[in-house]
Amino acid sequence: MDARRETESTPMKSRTTVERKSERELVVTRTFNAPARIVFDAWTKPDALKRWWAPKSFGISFISCEVDVRAGGSYRLVFGHPASEQPMEFFGRYIEVTPHSRLVWTNDEGGEGGAVTTVTFEQRGAETLVVMHDLYPSKEALDGAIASGSTSGFSEAFEQLDELLVTPGASVGRTHVS
């Protein structure tokens, strides 16, 4: 029992954790096997960013990726998914860009309910701990993002599903009864 617990509590290297830290905060962490300057480069050089931000295993791909990584610079990321006719768009502005240690940007696609994202890069020996912190303007804003699935960046299929679940009597194809 104790041995098992130990295995469970020792995270595998390079595991991703997500926690709702408070009513308004969401925190994602992961450790990378590289110095902070290299990990930072992968977040801030458009060519590198393009290669990982739309993971193939999720079936999403970039339609366009415009990033101007400097304080006051803006970004606009557009993704496509085979299950979706509408592209998914994410945009905002960089508030802070501190080389090798900190990035802060706004998420404006959701209007006023959008979070402010802070990413810190903390070098620990040969590794770097990345902590991504989303701060929402209110509890309602984060609850709303969760309820709509908007931040997830997943396929539209989930949105269709949400629509189906919240629209009584929504037409969802032929059924056995009328």
Place this chain on the structure above:
Amino acid sequence: MVQYTQTHFDASFAALSDATRRGVLEQLGRADASITDLAEKFHMTLTGMKKHVAVLEQAGLVTTEKIGRVRTCRLGLRRLEQEAAWIERYRQLWDARFDELDRVVEELKRQEKVDGRKKRN
């Protein structure tokens, strides 16, 4: 406690692939119903409907509650489960991104070594 994994994600789609199950979701969108009610409405045996409801329940699309002899079905997850499911989906997205990022970082490291060697030469 239901495990919200990629399998769970796929289960939602599998659950929706069947016309009867979509009909059941529509029906439950109008009002909660017992399995007996649903079986009657869809001209099915109780056993057949139980199987459909079990698939929907496994996918997290429907919850059921037994009160006395009647099992009542309703739409959706409980609030906390919904949040847990969303967080898990969000984690999977970032995990997938970070797996790709691992590869990019490895390549940047190799590149730096090559560039470093060039500079020294």
